[in-house]
Amino acid sequence: MNQETAKILWNKPAGASVYRIGLTCGNEYGQADPGQFVTLRLPKESSPLLRRPFSIHRLIKNNGELKGIEILYKAVGEFTRKLSHTAAGERIDMLGPLGKGFTVSAAIKSAALVAGGIGVAPMVFLADRLIHEGISPTQTIVCLGGRSADDVLCDTDFQTMALKTRITTENGSIGEKGLVTDALSNWLKDHQPDMIYACGPMPMLGAVSAIAKQKNMPCEVSIETIMACGVGACLGCAIKDTQHAEGYGHVCIDGPVFNAARLNLAGR
Ligand SMILES: Cc1cc2nc3c(=O)[nH]c(=O)nc-3n(C[C@H](O)[C@H](O)[C@H](O)COP(=O)(O)OP(=O)(O)OC[C@H]3O[C@@H](n4cnc5c(N)ncnc54)[C@H](O)[C@@H]3O)c2cc1C
Ligand code: FES
Structure with missing residues:
Protein backbone atom coordinates (compact mmCIF):
# COMPACT_ATOMS: atom_id res chain seq x y z
CA MET A 1 0.00 0.00 0.00
CA ASN A 2 1.32 3.41 -0.98
CA GLN A 3 0.05 6.97 -0.67
CA GLU A 4 1.07 9.10 -3.62
CA THR A 5 0.20 12.18 -5.61
CA ALA A 6 -0.86 10.72 -8.92
CA LYS A 7 -0.95 12.69 -12.14
CA ILE A 8 -4.15 12.55 -14.18
CA LEU A 9 -3.31 11.16 -17.64
CA TRP A 10 -6.84 11.56 -19.01
CA ASN A 11 -10.40 11.94 -17.78
CA LYS A 12 -12.94 11.31 -20.47
CA PRO A 13 -16.65 10.48 -20.78
CA ALA A 14 -17.45 6.76 -21.18
CA GLY A 15 -21.26 6.83 -21.09
CA ALA A 16 -24.13 8.57 -19.31
CA SER A 17 -22.49 10.16 -16.21
CA VAL A 18 -19.66 7.59 -16.52
CA TYR A 19 -15.99 8.46 -17.00
CA ARG A 20 -12.62 6.78 -17.42
CA ILE A 21 -9.74 8.39 -15.58
CA GLY A 22 -6.11 7.38 -16.15
CA LEU A 23 -3.68 7.95 -13.25
CA THR A 24 0.04 7.48 -12.89
CA CYS A 25 0.99 4.97 -10.19
CA GLY A 26 3.91 3.36 -8.39
CA ASN A 27 5.48 0.06 -9.44
CA GLU A 28 3.62 -1.87 -6.71
CA TYR A 29 0.46 -1.71 -8.89
CA GLY A 30 2.20 -4.19 -11.22
CA GLN A 31 1.44 -6.80 -8.52
CA ALA A 32 -2.15 -5.63 -7.92
CA ASP A 33 -4.94 -8.20 -8.08
CA PRO A 34 -8.23 -7.64 -9.91
CA GLY A 35 -10.81 -6.58 -7.33
CA GLN A 36 -8.35 -4.49 -5.34
CA PHE A 37 -9.15 -0.80 -5.03
CA VAL A 38 -7.70 2.63 -4.38
CA THR A 39 -9.05 5.53 -2.35
CA LEU A 40 -8.92 9.01 -3.86
CA ARG A 41 -8.99 12.55 -2.53
CA LEU A 42 -8.82 15.85 -4.39
CA PRO A 43 -5.91 17.78 -2.82
CA LYS A 44 -7.34 21.25 -3.50
CA GLU A 45 -10.82 20.42 -2.12
CA SER A 46 -11.68 20.57 1.58
CA SER A 47 -14.95 18.68 0.92
CA PRO A 48 -15.66 15.82 0.93
CA LEU A 49 -13.20 15.17 3.71
CA LEU A 50 -13.20 11.38 3.42
CA ARG A 51 -11.38 9.54 0.67
CA ARG A 52 -13.59 7.62 -1.79
CA PRO A 53 -12.97 4.00 -2.90
CA PHE A 54 -12.73 2.91 -6.57
CA SER A 55 -11.81 -0.44 -8.12
CA ILE A 56 -8.82 -0.76 -10.40
CA HIS A 57 -10.45 -1.03 -13.82
CA ARG A 58 -7.31 -1.70 -15.85
CA LEU A 59 -3.53 -1.49 -15.72
CA ILE A 60 -2.20 0.95 -18.33
CA LYS A 61 0.84 -0.57 -20.04
CA ASN A 62 3.05 0.51 -22.91
CA ASN A 63 5.27 -2.21 -24.45
CA GLY A 64 4.72 -4.23 -21.27
CA GLU A 65 5.81 -1.35 -19.03
CA LEU A 66 3.38 -0.15 -16.35
CA LYS A 67 2.36 3.47 -16.95
CA GLY A 68 -0.62 3.82 -14.64
CA ILE A 69 -4.06 2.55 -13.72
CA GLU A 70 -7.45 3.36 -15.14
CA ILE A 71 -10.61 3.79 -13.06
CA LEU A 72 -14.13 3.64 -14.44
CA TYR A 73 -16.46 5.75 -12.34
CA LYS A 74 -20.01 7.01 -12.25
CA ALA A 75 -20.75 10.56 -11.11
CA VAL A 76 -23.31 10.01 -8.33
CA GLY A 77 -22.47 12.61 -5.68
CA GLU A 78 -20.17 15.38 -4.52
CA PHE A 79 -16.79 13.68 -4.94
CA THR A 80 -17.45 11.92 -8.22
CA ARG A 81 -18.97 15.09 -9.75
CA LYS A 82 -15.91 17.09 -8.74
CA LEU A 83 -13.69 14.31 -10.09
CA SER A 84 -15.49 14.47 -13.44
CA HIS A 85 -14.38 18.12 -13.77
CA THR A 86 -10.67 17.38 -13.34
CA ALA A 87 -8.39 17.28 -16.36
CA ALA A 88 -5.16 15.73 -17.64
CA GLY A 89 -2.09 17.16 -15.90
CA GLU A 90 -3.86 17.83 -12.58
CA ARG A 91 -2.87 15.89 -9.44
CA ILE A 92 -4.88 13.63 -7.16
CA ASP A 93 -4.10 11.95 -3.83
CA MET A 94 -4.23 8.16 -4.23
CA LEU A 95 -3.87 5.39 -1.63
CA GLY A 96 -3.55 1.79 -2.76
CA PRO A 97 -3.65 -0.90 -3.88
CA LEU A 98 -6.03 -1.86 -1.06
CA GLY A 99 -8.05 -4.89 0.01
CA LYS A 100 -8.24 -8.46 -1.20
CA GLY A 101 -9.08 -9.21 -4.82
CA PHE A 102 -10.61 -12.08 -6.79
CA THR A 103 -9.02 -15.54 -6.85
CA VAL A 104 -7.29 -16.09 -10.19
CA SER A 105 -5.31 -19.26 -10.89
CA ALA A 106 -4.33 -21.52 -13.74
CA ALA A 107 -6.80 -24.07 -12.30
CA ILE A 108 -9.73 -21.83 -13.28
CA LYS A 109 -10.42 -22.76 -16.89
CA SER A 110 -14.03 -21.57 -17.17
C1 LIG B 1 -14.49 -1.30 -2.79
C2 LIG B 1 -15.29 -0.30 -3.58
C3 LIG B 1 -15.01 -0.13 -4.93
C4 LIG B 1 -15.73 0.80 -5.68
N1 LIG B 1 -15.44 0.93 -7.00
C5 LIG B 1 -16.10 1.84 -7.74
C6 LIG B 1 -15.77 2.01 -9.11
O1 LIG B 1 -14.87 1.37 -9.64
N2 LIG B 1 -16.46 2.94 -9.81
C7 LIG B 1 -17.46 3.70 -9.22
O2 LIG B 1 -18.07 4.54 -9.91
N3 LIG B 1 -17.80 3.53 -7.94
C8 LIG B 1 -17.13 2.64 -7.18
N4 LIG B 1 -17.45 2.51 -5.85
C9 LIG B 1 -18.48 3.39 -5.29
C10 LIG B 1 -17.89 4.76 -5.04
O3 LIG B 1 -16.97 4.66 -3.96
C11 LIG B 1 -19.00 5.75 -4.69
O4 LIG B 1 -19.80 5.96 -5.82
C12 LIG B 1 -18.42 7.07 -4.26
O5 LIG B 1 -17.83 6.92 -2.99
C13 LIG B 1 -19.49 8.12 -4.17
O6 LIG B 1 -18.91 9.31 -3.65
P1 LIG B 1 -19.62 10.72 -3.91
O7 LIG B 1 -19.04 11.71 -2.96
O8 LIG B 1 -19.58 11.05 -5.36
O9 LIG B 1 -21.12 10.42 -3.58
P2 LIG B 1 -21.84 10.65 -2.18
O10 LIG B 1 -22.23 12.09 -2.09
O11 LIG B 1 -21.05 10.03 -1.08
O12 LIG B 1 -23.13 9.78 -2.42
C14 LIG B 1 -24.04 10.13 -3.48
C15 LIG B 1 -25.12 9.08 -3.56
O13 LIG B 1 -24.54 7.84 -3.98
C16 LIG B 1 -24.82 6.84 -3.02
N5 LIG B 1 -23.63 6.00 -2.89
C17 LIG B 1 -22.46 6.36 -2.34
N6 LIG B 1 -21.62 5.32 -2.33
C18 LIG B 1 -22.28 4.30 -2.90
C19 LIG B 1 -21.98 2.95 -3.18
N7 LIG B 1 -20.81 2.40 -2.83
N8 LIG B 1 -22.91 2.18 -3.81
C20 LIG B 1 -24.10 2.71 -4.14
N9 LIG B 1 -24.46 3.97 -3.88
C21 LIG B 1 -23.57 4.74 -3.27
C22 LIG B 1 -25.10 7.57 -1.72
O14 LIG B 1 -25.93 6.79 -0.87
C23 LIG B 1 -25.80 8.81 -2.20
O15 LIG B 1 -27.15 8.57 -2.44
C24 LIG B 1 -16.76 1.58 -5.07
C25 LIG B 1 -17.05 1.40 -3.72
C26 LIG B 1 -16.32 0.46 -2.99
C27 LIG B 1 -16.63 0.28 -1.55
S1 FES C 1 -13.57 1.70 6.00
FE1 FES C 1 -12.69 1.99 7.96
S2 FES C 1 -12.58 -0.04 8.70
FE2 FES C 1 -13.20 -0.32 6.64
Whole structure:
Protein backbone atom coordinates (compact mmCIF):
# COMPACT_ATOMS: atom_id res chain seq x y z
CA MET A 1 0.00 0.00 0.00
CA ASN A 2 1.32 3.41 -0.98
CA GLN A 3 0.05 6.97 -0.67
CA GLU A 4 1.07 9.10 -3.62
CA THR A 5 0.20 12.18 -5.61
CA ALA A 6 -0.86 10.72 -8.92
CA LYS A 7 -0.95 12.69 -12.14
CA ILE A 8 -4.15 12.55 -14.18
CA LEU A 9 -3.31 11.16 -17.64
CA TRP A 10 -6.84 11.56 -19.01
CA ASN A 11 -10.40 11.94 -17.78
CA LYS A 12 -12.94 11.31 -20.47
CA PRO A 13 -16.65 10.48 -20.78
CA ALA A 14 -17.45 6.76 -21.18
CA GLY A 15 -21.26 6.83 -21.09
CA ALA A 16 -24.13 8.57 -19.31
CA SER A 17 -22.49 10.16 -16.21
CA VAL A 18 -19.66 7.59 -16.52
CA TYR A 19 -15.99 8.46 -17.00
CA ARG A 20 -12.62 6.78 -17.42
CA ILE A 21 -9.74 8.39 -15.58
CA GLY A 22 -6.11 7.38 -16.15
CA LEU A 23 -3.68 7.95 -13.25
CA THR A 24 0.04 7.48 -12.89
CA CYS A 25 0.99 4.97 -10.19
CA GLY A 26 3.91 3.36 -8.39
CA ASN A 27 5.48 0.06 -9.44
CA GLU A 28 3.62 -1.87 -6.71
CA TYR A 29 0.46 -1.71 -8.89
CA GLY A 30 2.20 -4.19 -11.22
CA GLN A 31 1.44 -6.80 -8.52
CA ALA A 32 -2.15 -5.63 -7.92
CA ASP A 33 -4.94 -8.20 -8.08
CA PRO A 34 -8.23 -7.64 -9.91
CA GLY A 35 -10.81 -6.58 -7.33
CA GLN A 36 -8.35 -4.49 -5.34
CA PHE A 37 -9.15 -0.80 -5.03
CA VAL A 38 -7.70 2.63 -4.38
CA THR A 39 -9.05 5.53 -2.35
CA LEU A 40 -8.92 9.01 -3.86
CA ARG A 41 -8.99 12.55 -2.53
CA LEU A 42 -8.82 15.85 -4.39
CA PRO A 43 -5.91 17.78 -2.82
CA LYS A 44 -7.34 21.25 -3.50
CA GLU A 45 -10.82 20.42 -2.12
CA SER A 46 -11.68 20.57 1.58
CA SER A 47 -14.95 18.68 0.92
CA PRO A 48 -15.66 15.82 0.93
CA LEU A 49 -13.20 15.17 3.71
CA LEU A 50 -13.20 11.38 3.42
CA ARG A 51 -11.38 9.54 0.67
CA ARG A 52 -13.59 7.62 -1.79
CA PRO A 53 -12.97 4.00 -2.90
CA PHE A 54 -12.73 2.91 -6.57
CA SER A 55 -11.81 -0.44 -8.12
CA ILE A 56 -8.82 -0.76 -10.40
CA HIS A 57 -10.45 -1.03 -13.82
CA ARG A 58 -7.31 -1.70 -15.85
CA LEU A 59 -3.53 -1.49 -15.72
CA ILE A 60 -2.20 0.95 -18.33
CA LYS A 61 0.84 -0.57 -20.04
CA ASN A 62 3.05 0.51 -22.91
CA ASN A 63 5.27 -2.21 -24.45
CA GLY A 64 4.72 -4.23 -21.27
CA GLU A 65 5.81 -1.35 -19.03
CA LEU A 66 3.38 -0.15 -16.35
CA LYS A 67 2.36 3.47 -16.95
CA GLY A 68 -0.62 3.82 -14.64
CA ILE A 69 -4.06 2.55 -13.72
CA GLU A 70 -7.45 3.36 -15.14
CA ILE A 71 -10.61 3.79 -13.06
CA LEU A 72 -14.13 3.64 -14.44
CA TYR A 73 -16.46 5.75 -12.34
CA LYS A 74 -20.01 7.01 -12.25
CA ALA A 75 -20.75 10.56 -11.11
CA VAL A 76 -23.31 10.01 -8.33
CA GLY A 77 -22.47 12.61 -5.68
CA GLU A 78 -20.17 15.38 -4.52
CA PHE A 79 -16.79 13.68 -4.94
CA THR A 80 -17.45 11.92 -8.22
CA ARG A 81 -18.97 15.09 -9.75
CA LYS A 82 -15.91 17.09 -8.74
CA LEU A 83 -13.69 14.31 -10.09
CA SER A 84 -15.49 14.47 -13.44
CA HIS A 85 -14.38 18.12 -13.77
CA THR A 86 -10.67 17.38 -13.34
CA ALA A 87 -8.39 17.28 -16.36
CA ALA A 88 -5.16 15.73 -17.64
CA GLY A 89 -2.09 17.16 -15.90
CA GLU A 90 -3.86 17.83 -12.58
CA ARG A 91 -2.87 15.89 -9.44
CA ILE A 92 -4.88 13.63 -7.16
CA ASP A 93 -4.10 11.95 -3.83
CA MET A 94 -4.23 8.16 -4.23
CA LEU A 95 -3.87 5.39 -1.63
CA GLY A 96 -3.55 1.79 -2.76
CA PRO A 97 -3.65 -0.90 -3.88
CA LEU A 98 -6.03 -1.86 -1.06
CA GLY A 99 -8.05 -4.89 0.01
CA LYS A 100 -8.24 -8.46 -1.20
CA GLY A 101 -9.08 -9.21 -4.82
CA PHE A 102 -10.61 -12.08 -6.79
CA THR A 103 -9.02 -15.54 -6.85
CA VAL A 104 -7.29 -16.09 -10.19
CA SER A 105 -5.31 -19.26 -10.89
CA ALA A 106 -4.33 -21.52 -13.74
CA ALA A 107 -6.80 -24.07 -12.30
CA ILE A 108 -9.73 -21.83 -13.28
CA LYS A 109 -10.42 -22.76 -16.89
CA SER A 110 -14.03 -21.57 -17.17
CA ALA A 111 -15.98 -18.83 -15.43
CA ALA A 112 -19.08 -16.68 -15.37
CA LEU A 113 -18.46 -12.97 -14.76
CA VAL A 114 -21.63 -11.20 -13.64
CA ALA A 115 -21.77 -7.41 -13.48
CA GLY A 116 -24.57 -5.03 -12.61
CA GLY A 117 -24.14 -1.44 -13.85
CA ILE A 118 -20.93 0.24 -12.67
CA GLY A 119 -20.14 -3.11 -10.93
CA VAL A 120 -18.42 -3.93 -14.20
CA ALA A 121 -15.50 -1.71 -13.13
CA PRO A 122 -13.24 -4.49 -11.70
CA MET A 123 -14.40 -7.10 -14.23
CA VAL A 124 -12.30 -5.86 -17.17
CA PHE A 125 -9.09 -6.22 -15.12
CA LEU A 126 -10.34 -9.61 -13.91
CA ALA A 127 -11.12 -10.85 -17.44
CA ASP A 128 -7.70 -9.71 -18.67
CA ARG A 129 -5.94 -11.59 -15.84
CA LEU A 130 -8.06 -14.74 -16.33
CA ILE A 131 -7.14 -14.81 -20.01
CA HIS A 132 -3.48 -14.33 -19.11
CA GLU A 133 -3.78 -17.36 -16.79
CA GLY A 134 -5.20 -19.48 -19.61
CA ILE A 135 -8.98 -19.47 -19.15
CA SER A 136 -10.98 -20.87 -22.08
CA PRO A 137 -12.89 -17.97 -23.75
CA THR A 138 -15.39 -20.42 -25.23
CA GLN A 139 -16.20 -21.79 -21.75
CA THR A 140 -16.55 -18.34 -20.21
CA ILE A 141 -19.41 -15.85 -20.21
CA VAL A 142 -19.71 -12.22 -19.19
CA CYS A 143 -23.25 -11.30 -18.11
CA LEU A 144 -23.80 -7.54 -18.16
CA GLY A 145 -26.98 -6.10 -16.70
CA GLY A 146 -28.56 -2.78 -15.87
CA ARG A 147 -31.84 -0.91 -15.64
CA SER A 148 -31.46 0.46 -19.18
CA ALA A 149 -28.96 0.65 -22.05
CA ASP A 150 -27.10 3.51 -20.30
CA ASP A 151 -26.13 1.13 -17.45
CA VAL A 152 -24.55 -1.48 -19.72
CA LEU A 153 -20.85 -0.72 -19.95
CA CYS A 154 -17.65 -2.21 -21.38
CA ASP A 155 -19.29 -4.70 -23.76
CA THR A 156 -16.68 -3.97 -26.43
CA ASP A 157 -13.80 -4.37 -23.93
CA PHE A 158 -14.84 -7.99 -23.34
CA GLN A 159 -15.47 -8.64 -27.03
CA THR A 160 -11.96 -7.37 -27.80
CA MET A 161 -10.71 -10.08 -25.43
CA ALA A 162 -12.74 -12.64 -27.46
CA LEU A 163 -15.12 -13.19 -24.54
CA LYS A 164 -18.82 -13.75 -25.15
CA THR A 165 -21.24 -11.37 -23.46
CA ARG A 166 -24.92 -11.63 -22.61
CA ILE A 167 -26.72 -8.35 -22.00
CA THR A 168 -29.91 -7.89 -20.04
CA THR A 169 -31.78 -4.70 -19.18
CA GLU A 170 -34.81 -4.33 -16.96
CA ASN A 171 -36.60 -2.16 -19.55
CA GLY A 172 -35.45 -4.19 -22.55
CA SER A 173 -33.80 -1.16 -24.21
CA ILE A 174 -30.77 -3.31 -25.12
CA GLY A 175 -30.19 -7.08 -24.98
CA GLU A 176 -32.76 -9.39 -23.37
CA LYS A 177 -35.44 -7.91 -21.13
CA GLY A 178 -34.92 -9.14 -17.57
CA LEU A 179 -32.35 -9.40 -14.83
CA VAL A 180 -28.67 -10.21 -15.20
CA THR A 181 -29.28 -13.27 -13.02
CA ASP A 182 -31.74 -14.60 -15.65
CA ALA A 183 -28.87 -14.60 -18.18
CA LEU A 184 -26.61 -16.35 -15.66
CA SER A 185 -29.22 -19.02 -14.86
CA ASN A 186 -29.81 -19.71 -18.56
CA TRP A 187 -26.10 -20.08 -19.29
CA LEU A 188 -25.63 -22.39 -16.30
CA LYS A 189 -28.17 -24.83 -17.78
CA ASP A 190 -25.43 -25.96 -20.20
CA HIS A 191 -22.23 -24.98 -18.38
CA GLN A 192 -20.40 -25.89 -15.18
CA PRO A 193 -17.88 -23.06 -14.61
CA ASP A 194 -14.98 -23.37 -12.19
CA MET A 195 -15.95 -20.02 -10.65
CA ILE A 196 -18.72 -17.43 -10.65
CA TYR A 197 -17.49 -13.86 -10.07
CA ALA A 198 -19.94 -11.05 -9.35
CA CYS A 199 -19.92 -7.32 -8.67
CA GLY A 200 -22.94 -5.03 -8.47
CA PRO A 201 -25.74 -3.94 -6.17
CA MET A 202 -26.32 -6.01 -3.01
CA PRO A 203 -29.67 -7.55 -4.12
CA MET A 204 -27.96 -8.77 -7.30
CA LEU A 205 -25.09 -10.26 -5.27
CA GLY A 206 -27.65 -12.00 -3.04
CA ALA A 207 -29.37 -13.50 -6.08
CA VAL A 208 -26.07 -14.64 -7.65
CA SER A 209 -25.01 -16.16 -4.31
CA ALA A 210 -28.32 -18.05 -4.11
CA ILE A 211 -27.84 -19.47 -7.62
CA ALA A 212 -24.27 -20.54 -6.81
CA LYS A 213 -25.40 -22.13 -3.54
CA GLN A 214 -28.23 -24.02 -5.20
CA LYS A 215 -25.88 -25.34 -7.92
CA ASN A 216 -23.05 -25.93 -5.44
CA MET A 217 -20.64 -23.78 -7.44
CA PRO A 218 -17.81 -21.63 -6.07
CA CYS A 219 -18.66 -17.94 -6.15
CA GLU A 220 -16.84 -14.75 -5.25
CA VAL A 221 -18.58 -11.41 -4.80
CA SER A 222 -17.16 -7.90 -4.59
CA ILE A 223 -19.01 -5.86 -1.99
CA GLU A 224 -19.58 -2.11 -2.09
CA THR A 225 -20.15 -0.43 1.24
CA ILE A 226 -19.75 3.14 2.36
CA MET A 227 -16.12 3.40 3.56
CA ALA A 228 -14.52 5.97 5.82
CA CYS A 229 -10.85 5.05 6.33
CA GLY A 230 -10.43 2.19 3.81
CA VAL A 231 -7.67 0.57 5.88
CA GLY A 232 -9.42 -1.26 8.74
CA ALA A 233 -9.25 1.50 11.36
CA CYS A 234 -12.81 2.83 11.68
CA LEU A 235 -15.26 -0.15 11.58
CA GLY A 236 -17.31 1.82 9.05
CA CYS A 237 -17.51 -1.05 6.58
CA ALA A 238 -18.45 -3.97 8.85
CA ILE A 239 -20.27 -6.92 7.28
CA LYS A 240 -21.57 -10.18 8.80
CA ASP A 241 -18.91 -12.77 8.03
CA THR A 242 -19.29 -16.36 9.24
CA GLN A 243 -15.55 -16.99 8.94
CA HIS A 244 -14.52 -14.02 11.05
CA ALA A 245 -13.77 -14.67 14.73
CA GLU A 246 -15.97 -11.74 15.89
CA GLY A 247 -18.76 -12.56 13.43
CA TYR A 248 -18.11 -9.39 11.44
CA GLY A 249 -15.47 -8.64 8.81
CA HIS A 250 -14.25 -5.40 7.30
CA VAL A 251 -15.03 -4.95 3.62
CA CYS A 252 -11.93 -2.78 3.21
CA ILE A 253 -9.34 -5.26 4.50
CA ASP A 254 -11.06 -8.69 4.53
CA GLY A 255 -12.65 -7.86 1.15
CA PRO A 256 -13.98 -6.22 -0.91
CA VAL A 257 -13.96 -9.66 -2.56
CA PHE A 258 -15.35 -12.50 -0.44
CA ASN A 259 -16.24 -16.12 -0.98
CA ALA A 260 -20.03 -15.71 -1.26
CA ALA A 261 -20.75 -18.68 1.03
CA ARG A 262 -19.12 -17.04 4.04
CA LEU A 263 -21.34 -13.93 3.86
CA ASN A 264 -24.75 -15.62 3.76
CA LEU A 265 -25.95 -13.14 1.13
CA ALA A 266 -28.31 -15.62 -0.51
CA GLY A 267 -31.88 -14.45 -0.02
CA ARG A 268 -31.00 -10.84 0.75
C1 LIG B 1 -14.49 -1.30 -2.79
C2 LIG B 1 -15.29 -0.30 -3.58
C3 LIG B 1 -15.01 -0.13 -4.93
C4 LIG B 1 -15.73 0.80 -5.68
N1 LIG B 1 -15.44 0.93 -7.00
C5 LIG B 1 -16.10 1.84 -7.74
C6 LIG B 1 -15.77 2.01 -9.11
O1 LIG B 1 -14.87 1.37 -9.64
N2 LIG B 1 -16.46 2.94 -9.81
C7 LIG B 1 -17.46 3.70 -9.22
O2 LIG B 1 -18.07 4.54 -9.91
N3 LIG B 1 -17.80 3.53 -7.94
C8 LIG B 1 -17.13 2.64 -7.18
N4 LIG B 1 -17.45 2.51 -5.85
C9 LIG B 1 -18.48 3.39 -5.29
C10 LIG B 1 -17.89 4.76 -5.04
O3 LIG B 1 -16.97 4.66 -3.96
C11 LIG B 1 -19.00 5.75 -4.69
O4 LIG B 1 -19.80 5.96 -5.82
C12 LIG B 1 -18.42 7.07 -4.26
O5 LIG B 1 -17.83 6.92 -2.99
C13 LIG B 1 -19.49 8.12 -4.17
O6 LIG B 1 -18.91 9.31 -3.65
P1 LIG B 1 -19.62 10.72 -3.91
O7 LIG B 1 -19.04 11.71 -2.96
O8 LIG B 1 -19.58 11.05 -5.36
O9 LIG B 1 -21.12 10.42 -3.58
P2 LIG B 1 -21.84 10.65 -2.18
O10 LIG B 1 -22.23 12.09 -2.09
O11 LIG B 1 -21.05 10.03 -1.08
O12 LIG B 1 -23.13 9.78 -2.42
C14 LIG B 1 -24.04 10.13 -3.48
C15 LIG B 1 -25.12 9.08 -3.56
O13 LIG B 1 -24.54 7.84 -3.98
C16 LIG B 1 -24.82 6.84 -3.02
N5 LIG B 1 -23.63 6.00 -2.89
C17 LIG B 1 -22.46 6.36 -2.34
N6 LIG B 1 -21.62 5.32 -2.33
C18 LIG B 1 -22.28 4.30 -2.90
C19 LIG B 1 -21.98 2.95 -3.18
N7 LIG B 1 -20.81 2.40 -2.83
N8 LIG B 1 -22.91 2.18 -3.81
C20 LIG B 1 -24.10 2.71 -4.14
N9 LIG B 1 -24.46 3.97 -3.88
C21 LIG B 1 -23.57 4.74 -3.27
C22 LIG B 1 -25.10 7.57 -1.72
O14 LIG B 1 -25.93 6.79 -0.87
C23 LIG B 1 -25.80 8.81 -2.20
O15 LIG B 1 -27.15 8.57 -2.44
C24 LIG B 1 -16.76 1.58 -5.07
C25 LIG B 1 -17.05 1.40 -3.72
C26 LIG B 1 -16.32 0.46 -2.99
C27 LIG B 1 -16.63 0.28 -1.55
S1 FES C 1 -13.57 1.70 6.00
FE1 FES C 1 -12.69 1.99 7.96
S2 FES C 1 -12.58 -0.04 8.70
FE2 FES C 1 -13.20 -0.32 6.64
